[in-house]
Amino acid sequence: MSPVDGAGISNPNLPVDPAVSEGRIPGRAEEEIPELHEVGCPPELQERIETLMGRYPDRRSASIPALWAVQERYGWCTPEGIRQAAAVMRVTPAYLESVASFYDLLHTQPVGTHRIEVCTNISCWMRGGDRLLDAFEAAADGDDENFYVTGFECLGACDIAPMASIDQRYYGPLEAAETGVAIEQLRAGDEVLPEKALARRGLAGDG
């Protein structure tokens, strides 16, 4: 009989693999909340997370904002960063990991410095969103360290389709030819496609 089905627990004559059986007993070998002195959390990060926790009736509400803070500091939600946030928030790292892995904008793997999310949902797709994504990928030319290019579900800007979110700012309607310009501007640290920024657009009804 395999210990995997748990039978060994009730029959002392059978060999039991503790790694299997103990994992099944609730409350045993649970993950511990790391102590602050163990994790080397930078003071600014600690302070920021503590401020965030103070904004809510329950400190755990700050989990998404705290993960944003970790991502901002380290570029992505690194295991060390998650442990630091967990120590400050008094929750287990696994708890924060479970939250981070649920959300598309929180990265649990390293990503490039500049994030380009190209909308490929219905309205953008009709207007060439897939081709725009291809063009951005070609323009970034495999430079994964600097650029993270991905297709994304509806970003809520169908009025400027096809569009992309570049470092959390919206641009559109974009043409394939403009992707190379945007990539160069990002490399040079210049303002990206100013005339295509959503912030500069007027109301559609104003003509």
Next chain:
Amino acid sequence: MPHRLEKRVLLEHASEPALRTLDGYRRLAGGYATLERSYKEMEQDEVLKELEDSGLRGRGGAGFAMGKKASFLPRGDMPKYLCCNADESEPGAFKDRELMQRNPHQLIEGIAIAALAADAGHAFIFIRGEYDEQADILDQAVAEAYEAGYLGTNILGCHRDLELVVHRGAGAYICGEETALLDALEGKRGNPRLKPPFPAVQGLYGGPTLINNVETLSNVPHIVRRGAEWFRGFGTEQSPGTKVVSISGGVKRPGNYEVELGIPTRELVYELAGGPEDGHEIKAFFPGGSSSPVLTAEEGLDLPYSFEAMAEAGSMLGSGSIIVCDDRVSIPHLALRTARFYHHESCGKCVPCREGTNWTVKMLERMVRGEATPMDLDVVSSVQQNIIGHCLCVLGDSMAMPVGAMVRKFREEFEQVMEDPDLVLDPHAVVRGAPETLGAST
């Protein structure tokens, strides 16, 4: 000048960049005068009655009466909460983005007045993480409102407190579902909860919670200021008021237009959004975002744009987002694109949604690749039927309704694609027989 068909209430003065600031909001729109009057002179029940009498229906998708929802909250000393749902993630919807970007204080004033009606002491704006720019604008506006004493403790010396927190999500469509939003706000994965209990009874942190959409709450100052009768002067009996309608897809002038509810859909699409591009015709449209069953042009364009007319036609007004598909759009590819979205966004908690969205995508992929068997089309239909009504929330239904409608109404087109491999173009094919995508000529 706005078009004669537009009726701007929420978007009045929205062309002025200064409206975004507290000074601009006060100067241009008489901002915060209604908050002041309601806090100083009105009782909770008076505000509630005005909202109930107005007949304002929720603008987030379900169209539930806002005043009634607020009246469901129990009375008593327990902590109560108000959540503004700014997670706008429905494909085709972008009206809340515009409202927050151009007039953040209107929303804050609406939240403060609604908090009075709900007797809530703590309010949250749950804004999707992608709307970083708008969240920054809200952060600044909230700081200004605190500074001016419209938020915080002892507001305007009236012995009432309201804390308002702008909470950014991190990219998950499901968080727009109200109970998933509450879980996300409590710091968990955004999974929907079993209802009942409804949030009005047991919501955030277990306390009574009122949850309303950005546009719904933005209407509140106007209703309390000018009265329920004034509000009912716009729109129809069952759909009073104005609506900011997002129009996108195959039209010349996509964008947000504020109109009276009940306006002919044709006028919205043709006169405001400019109609289809030259040489093309409208084939079908989603009247209320990607989760509303598609209507063919013949069925839908001559209907009044109202909650009741769209429901009668077997669809829904939803969030008020029209996505226009012209004659170049391949419906099977559109169905696949729609299904992929819901498959990606399904939280995985309920089997019919998790598996149903997965299998729908697989079957539709087979169809557009020309690998489907003749029975696949009926299986796709039956899968949609078996999702509807069988999950904790409506995410699965949101795929099943439009995909089911596409198969029903455009069955021939699916059969053509399945039979004729020549019709199956590259994976980016949107358009059959035309090399350019929509918008290429503009």
